[in-house]
Amino acid sequence: xxxxxxxxxxxxxxxxYTLQDYxxxxxxxxxxxxxxxxxxxxxxxxxEEQLPPDKTVFVSGIGCSSRLPHYMKTYGFHGLxxxxxxxxxxxxxxxxxxxxxxxxxxxxxxxxxxxxxIHAVHYNMNMVVMLLDNNCYGLTKxxxxxxxxxxxxxxxxxRGAAMDPLNPLQTTLGITNVSFVARTVDWNPPHLFxxxxxxxxxxxxxxxxxxxxxxxxxxGVHEPLQSDPSQLLLLTHPDGIELEDSVKRIFKNQREHDPxxxxxxxxxxxxxxxxxxxxxxxxxxxxxDEYTAIGIATPREEKxxxxxxxxxxxxx
Amino acid sequence: xxxxxxxxxxxxxxxxxxxxxxxxxxxxxxxxEQIVEIxxxxxxxxxxxxxxxxxxCAKMGNGLWTVEIIPAEIEPPARxxxxxxxxxxxFATQPVTNMGDQADLVVSFNEQVLYSRIDQxxxxxxxxxLIDDRWASDPDPKIQEAYQKALDDFRARGYEVRxxxxxxxxSKVTDNPQRGKNMWVVxxxxxxxxxxxxxxxxxxxxxxxxxxxxxxxxxxxHRLLDAGHAWAIEHLDERFAVPCEEKTTPMVVMSGNAAVxxxxxxxxxxxCSMYPITPATSATHYLASVFQEAGGVIHQAEDExxxxxxxxxxxxxxxxxxxxxxGPGMAxxxxxxxxxxxxxxxxxxxxxxxxxxxxxxPTKVEQGDLLSSIFGMPGDAPKVVMAASSIEECFHLVITxxxxxxxxxxxxxxxxxxxxxxxxxxxxxxxxxxxxxSPPVDQSPWKEGVxxxxxxxxxxxxxxxxxxxxxxxxxxxxxxxxxxxxxxYEASINQRAMRMxxxxxxALQKTLRPPEIFGDPEGDLLVxxxxxxxxxxxxxxxxxxxxxxxxGSVCLRFLSPLEPGLKEIFARYKRVMTVEINYSDDLGxxxxxxxxxxxxxLAWLLRATTLVDVDCWSRVPGQPIPPWMIEEALRGRLxxxx
Numbered sequence: 001x002x003x004x005x006x007x008x009x010x011x012x013x014x015x016x017y018t019l020q021d022y023x024x025x026x027x028x029x030x031x032x033x034x035x036x037x038x039x040x041x042x043x044x045x046x047x048e049e050q051l052p053p054d055k056t057v058f059v060s061g062i063g064c065s066s067r068l069p070h071y072m073k074t075y076g077f078h079g080l081x082x083x084x085x086x087x088x089x090x091x092x093x094x095x096x097x098x099x100x101x102x103x104x105x106x107x108x109x110x111x112x113x114x115x116x117x118i119h120a121v122h123y124n125m126n127m128v129v130m131l132l133d134n135n136c137y138g139l140t141k142x143x144x145x146x147x148x149x150x151x152x153x154x155x156x157x158x159r160g161a162a163m164d165p166l167n168p169l170q171t172t173l174g175i176t177n178v179s180f181v182a183r184t185v186d187w188n189p190p191h192l193f194x195x196x197x198x199x200x201x202x203x204x205x206x207x208x209x210x211x212x213x214x215x216x217x218x219x220g221v222h223e224p225l226q227s228d229p230s231q232l233l234l235l236t237h238p239d240g241i242e243l244e245d246s247v248k249r250i251f252k253n254q255r256e257h258d259p260x261x262x263x264x265x266x267x268x269x270x271x272x273x274x275x276x277x278x279x280x281x282x283x284x285x286x287x288x289d290e291y292t293a294i295g296i297a298t299p300r301e302e303k304x305x306x307x308x309x310x311x312x313x314x315x316x
Numbered sequence: 317x318x319x320x321x322x323x324x325x326x327x328x329x330x331x332x333x334x335x336x337x338x339x340x341x342x343x344x345x346x347x348x349e350q351i352v353e354i355x356x357x358x359x360x361x362x363x364x365x366x367x368x369x370x371x372x373c374a375k376m377g378n379g380l381w382t383v384e385i386i387p388a389e390i391e392p393p394a395r396x397x398x399x400x401x402x403x404x405x406x407f408a409t410q411p412v413t414n415m416g417d418q419a420d421l422v423v424s425f426n427e428q429v430l431y432s433r434i435d436q437x438x439x440x441x442x443x444x445x446l447i448d449d450r451w452a453s454d455p456d457p458k459i460q461e462a463y464q465k466a467l468d469d470f471r472a473r474g475y476e477v478r479x480x481x482x483x484x485x486x487s488k489v490t491d492n493p494q495r496g497k498n499m500w501v502v503x504x505x506x507x508x509x510x511x512x513x514x515x516x517x518x519x520x521x522x523x524x525x526x527x528x529x530x531x532x533x534x535x536x537x538h539r540l541l542d543a544g545h546a547w548a549i550e551h552l553d554e555r556f557a558v559p560c561e562e563k564t565t566p567m568v569v570m571s572g573n574a575a576v577x578x579x580x581x582x583x584x585x586x587x588c589s590m591y592p593i594t595p596a597t598s599a600t601h602y603l604a605s606v607f608q609e610a611g612g613v614i615h616q617a618e619d620e621x622x623x624x625x626x627x628x629x630x631x632x633x634x635x636x637x638x639x640x641x642x643g644p645g646m647a648x649x650x651x652x653x654x655x656x657x658x659x660x661x662x663x664x665x666x667x668x669x670x671x672x673x674x675x676x677x678p679t680k681v682e683q684g685d686l687l688s689s690i691f692g693m694p695g696d697a698p699k700v701v702m703a704a705s706s707i708e709e710c711f712h713l714v715i716t717x718x719x720x721x722x723x724x725x726x727x728x729x730x731x732x733x734x735x736x737x738x739x740x741x742x743x744x745x746x747x748x749x750x751x752x753x754s755p756p757v758d759q760s761p762w763k764e765g766v767x768x769x770x771x772x773x774x775x776x777x778x779x780x781x782x783x784x785x786x787x788x789x790x791x792x793x794x795x796x797x798x799x800x801x802x803x804x805y806e807a808s809i810n811q812r813a814m815r816m817x818x819x820x821x822x823a824l825q826k827t828l829r830p831p832e833i834f835g836d837p838e839g840d841l842l843v844x845x846x847x848x849x850x851x852x853x854x855x856x857x858x859x860x861x862x863x864x865x866x867x868g869s870v871c872l873r874f875l876s877p878l879e880p881g882l883k884e885i886f887a888r889y890k891r892v893m894t895v896e897i898n899y900s901d902d903l904g905x906x907x908x909x910x911x912x913x914x915x916x917x918l919a920w921l922l923r924a925t926t927l928v929d930v931d932c933w934s935r936v937p938g939q940p941i942p943p944w945m946i947e948e949a950l951r952g953r954l955x956x957x958x
Contacts, residue, residue: 024791025802054786059629062794069791070803075783076791077632079625080655086622090629090637091783093615094586098633098783116625119618291613295586298611300753306609307581307748313522314568315745316375 021053022046024073034186034212035064038132039071041192042101045200046074056099059088061108064139064214065132068103082113085120085129092125093292099200100127106147107137110168121175121205123288128199128206131168133273134214135221142217149221169269169279172207173262179285180206181265182241182278186213187226190247191234191276198241198278204287211273225274235259235268235277344510344555349379349408351416352509354501355433356425357394358387358401361498366403367740368523369502372515373405374569374742377560379412380405382740383940385432386679395459400432409559412741413706413851417944419443421508423501425482426451427466434473436939441474446504448497450483480504481547489543490536499537503544510557513545566745572710572736573599576666579714580638581610582746584753585664587637589615589626594678595734596642596668620645624652624665631662632792634757634782636722638664638714643672643685650693653727655794657697657817660769660780662721664714669733669847671938680938681734683847684898686917689729690876696814698821700724701876703731705850708743710736713873715752722754724820725780731875733897735848735940762788769799769816776819821877830881831870838888839866840957841950843895844930846872846918849941853895856947865954875921883926890957893931894919895946900934 022043029035046056056074060066062081069076075098079087088102109117109131120129136154137143143156147168151160172181180202184195192210199206213222225231234251236243239259248254257264257277265280352369356362363384374380385402392399406416418440424430424447433439451463470477486493486500499520506513520537548555570578576599580588588607590600604614617623620641627637641649646667656663671677672684689701700720704710710732717728762781768790770778778799781788796804796813804810833842835857845853850871857867868889872879886892900916901908915923919932933949935941 054789055784057633057783058791070793072791073789075781075789076793077629078791078793078795079628079659080651080794083621083625083652086617086625087629087632089622090587090589090615090626090631091633093613093626093630094635095633095783115618116622119622292587292615294613295608295611300584300750303581303584303610303753304748304750306606306611307578309609310578310581310606311568311745311748314570314574316371316567316569316742 017047017050017053019043019047022073024071027071028067029064030216032213032215033064034134034210034214035068035132037186037189037192038065038103038130038210038212039068041189041196042068042130043072044193045196048197049200051099055097056101057091058101058103059084059091060103061105061113062139063105063108063137064134065103065105065130066108068132082108082111083116084108085113085116088127089120089123089125089288092127092289094296096126096289096293096296102127102129104129104131106131106133106135106145106168110146110166110171118171118175121172121207122177124177124179124205124285125287125289125292126204128196129208130196131207131209132212133168133209134212134218135165136214136217138214138217148218152218152221154217167269168209170266173266173269173280177285178207178280179204179282181269181280182207183209183211183273183276185211185222185225185232185276187222188247191241191243194241194243195278202281203283204285209273211276222273231274233275235275235279237278239281240278342553342555344557346557346559348410348558349406349412349416350421350509350556350558351404351406351419352505353385353402353404353419353422353433353438354498355385355400355402355422355429356498357399357429358390358392360401360425360494362402362425364523365498365502366405368516368519369505369511370405370407370740371519371569372506372511373407373509373558374567375515375519376512377563378407378558379410380407380569380740380742381412381415382406383415383735384738386738388679395426395428397428397431397435400429402429404438407558409561414855415739415940415942417942421446423480423505424448425497427463427470430466430470439473439475442476444476444478445470446478446480448482449479450481452479485543485547486540489539496536496540499540500544500547503541503546504548506541507545507548508552508555510555513541516541567742568745569740569742570707571598571738571740572704572707572732573668573738574602575707575710576640576668576714576732577603577606579711581607581612582711582748582752583638583715583718585638585718586612586635586754587615587627587630588612589617589623589630589637589639590641591617591620591623591645593620593642593645595670595737596640596645596666598737599640599666599668620648621652624649624663627663628652628656628661631656632783634784636662636664636718636754638666638718640666640668642668642670644675646685646688646692653699653729654693654695654697656727657693657699658794658796659792660725660778660817661727661792662718662725663727664717664721664730665727666714666730666732668737669731671936677938679734681848681940682898682936682938683731683733683849683896683917684936685731686846686875686898687920689731690921696818698818699726699876700728700821700824700874701731702728702873703847703875704736705845705847705871705873706743707736707739707741709873711746718754720824724777724824726820731847733848757784758782759784761786767800768792769797769801769813771799771816774819775823776816777823778816825877825880828874828877828879830885831872831879833868833870833885835861835868836866837868839868840890841865841867841954842886842889842892843867843869843950844872844892844918844922845869845895846875849895849897849946852941852943853946855943856950859943859947860950860954867950867954872918875918878921878925882922883928886926886928886930891931891953892922892928893933893953894922895941895949896932896934897936897941898934899936900932
């Protein structure tokens with residue numbers, strides 16, 4: 001309309017979002033499932049960071065963890081088993097304005113979706129990826145997953161898993177262009193929250209492995225770590241995960257680790273899941289979403305002019 | 317025609333009505349059309365030469381069709397049947413829409429590659445073969461012997477063999493005749509067919525400037541053109557002219573893959589995600605070189621699945637995307653297509669069909685993906701399937717596909733094939749139109765209380781909020797879901813949702829027109845086709861109608877939903893059949909009868925939907941089916957119709 005804007009009224013004060021603004025359907029996970037803790041933590045991240053729910057998208061694959069978008073009151077995309085990451089990359093390609101989270105599981109990410117996982121790390125597009133690692137397939141009723149501990153019994157390996165588990169952090173840290181890798185546990189809400197918030201603030205592909213309990217099929221796998229925090233090794237650093245002293249105090253084992261040190265990060269990742277904190281962060285890695293965003297605002301006249309110029313090359 | 321060597325100089329140019337060779341009067345004979353092939357070892361530039369010569373013909377106003385002859389390997393063995401690489405150029409006074417029958421003239425860089433053309437039934441008695449004579453004096457006596465043996469064989473087969481000093485004459489101009497022979501041949505052909513050499517020179521300049529070559533390369537190629545032209549004027553005792561019709565509208569010449577790519581630009585796509593696959597990749601090669609100017613980006617995904625997933629993500633976020641692939645890629649994308657159907661996400665998939673199943677015939681044509689496109693998915697997954705029947709339609713149907721994808725919130729599969737993809741022809745230059753462009757991402761507030769899938773009970777249509785739209789937040793899911801996109805925990809929901817998704821196909825079908833009939837609107841035989849075979853079938857039908865038989869054809873652009881009115885059209889003919897490039901059993905073969913026969917794909921579909929006893933004739937030679945072969949098949953069928 002003659003270049004006039006259609007809405008002259010601007011909100012006098014920006015809207016403040018409360019936790020309720022992020023709460024969707026009632027979660028249907030089992031009682032005691034670690035997914036509940038992740039949901040609570042990520043809702044709190046959204047609130048603390050005041051992410052507009054309409055500008056926030058949660059993408060998932062298939063599995064228990066992938067139900068998470070349904071329990072958020074944001075946009076969500078609950079797609080195919082193993083295929084959350086290509087969809088998320090496609091969303092990010094031309095929408096730098098959206099806040100993007102991916103929830104995936106150890107079967108979804110580290111088994112059927114492995115190719116996408118490796119390449120998504122390599123693309124380093126801006127998003128938070130939460131690997132909800134419960135060491136088993138839950139939704140399909142207890143099969144061995146790539147991260148199931150050796151010897152742990154399942155319906156596909158009733159005598160126990162034959163092989164040592166795949167280590168998702170070791171894999172991720174081995175991929176070119178890795179830019180943010182952290183590990184946390186579902187039973188320490190402050191650390192979980194602080195880790196996800198740091199991941200959200202990272203400009204790039206932030207990969208967080210969340211060590212998580214499945215009380216139904218893998219009860220007790222993490223019991224020693226859970227009941228005795230001194231078995232956990234907390235990585236600390238001024239550039240690491242921000243934690244209050246009251247939280248830090250419960251970790252008897254701490255180690256200062258500079259998250260810009262990739263070699264040490266890889267060394268630390270070789271041990272089991274007991275090491276938590278920020279392994280690696282590098283904000284200067286190339287980002288593929290900066291490449292895919294080229295030309296977003298191309299005016300329509302320019303598009304037509306480009307087409308006309310091309311057609312003229314083929315004119316006879 | 318002869319090409320005997322002589323030292324006498326002629327000063328005639330190609331444009332005159334009469335010219336001289338060997339001191340004798342040379343007649344320039346007018347002919348309505350010609351089929352020329354250039355065949356060589358891989359890497360000798362036969363395709364570049366053929367495209368150049370074809371462009372010259374088109375620029376002069378001739379109808380044109382070129383088809384590439386592609387070996388399976390990048391560097392196949394030299395002087396071998398398997399290594400034949402080349403191009404066919406069919407040009408005529410009238411428009412040309414297919415590759416035609418056998419070649420009238422073949423320029424061959426060695427004699428062995430001609431056996432591949434013989435194997436493909438591309439030559440006829442009387443075909444003129446211009447063969448490089450260098451092999452007659454090759455240092456290897458085995459090659460000399462093979463050369464003489466082949467030439468004797470060719471003569472015995474009835475071809476007119478003419479040896480030309482291709483290598484030796486090219487060597488006079490350049491130190492690297494291997495790379496220069498192709499241009500010398502273009503010069504020769506320009507003289508032989510009275511083409512304007514200046515047009516060729518301008519095109520050469522364009523080609524090498526685009527390849528960022530220097531002036532010296534252009535000059536060298538110009539000298540080669542001149543040399544070939546001069547030699548032909550001096551030595552050929554018969555030359556031809558294919559008169560041209562003046563074109564009133566501006567025309568373009570391009571391949572089907574270039575047309576698809578340009579259609580993607582014209583449709584305002586901003587994202588094309590792909591994974592390399594023959595014969596689709598050249599569409600994205602070309603698009604990659606120009607897409608950025610039109611505000612678009614190519615994503616080369618880690619695999620075919622991710623290419624579809626990436627496109628779906630972009631579409632969900634408001635930027636409808638296109639993915640271009642071929643049969644094996646379609647197989648991998650099946651799951652993603654199912655998601656796009658279930659969640660009603662706009663998506664355009666171009667399937668440049670090749671021979672299947674499995675890796676099949678990667679560089680060769682087949683129309684084998686029709687039924688798998690429509691039905692090849694677990695569960696009921698209605699989606700739009702269209703087929704381009706010409707290179708011009710490769711351009712326009714991409715635009716249509718995007719509009720349909722967005723209007724009906726559905727994947728749209730556009731089928732083309734290797735014949736359209738690599739063939740080149742001329743068609744009226746499209747006039748870019750702003751209405752073709754995709755609308756901007758809607759970020760206006762979503763109407764309160766309207767669910768994400770507010771299915772219109774009659775048409776099944778609904779609009780979807782786009783992330784960022786205030787008040788529209790919903791969770792899209794690949795699970796069966798209700799209109800609020802909530803998971804279908806109740807029994808009645810799935811029935812209703814399936815009905816709504818199916819209804820969209822009926823709604824689209826109600827907006828379509830019955831297909832136009834080519835030939836007789838009623839009579840003995842109706843041929844139904846889809847895709848690139850249309851023009852060849854029409855050429856065959858034209859020939860049969862001249863003999864007084866009443867024959868017609870229709871070509872379907874919409875395969876899902878099917879175009880309306882088919883049953884009424886079928887009722888006007890004694891017999892209805894399809895002609896397709898896919899496999900079907902022939903009645904009369906061992907074990908094959910009406911109960912065991914497997915039909916060609918469109919025939920299956922038409923029999924099921926119309927209850928008409930639709931017959932079929934189909935072949936899978938890995939190359940386009942020439943008009944004569946279709947003509948023969950149709951005449952065979954007509955014998956049984958009183």
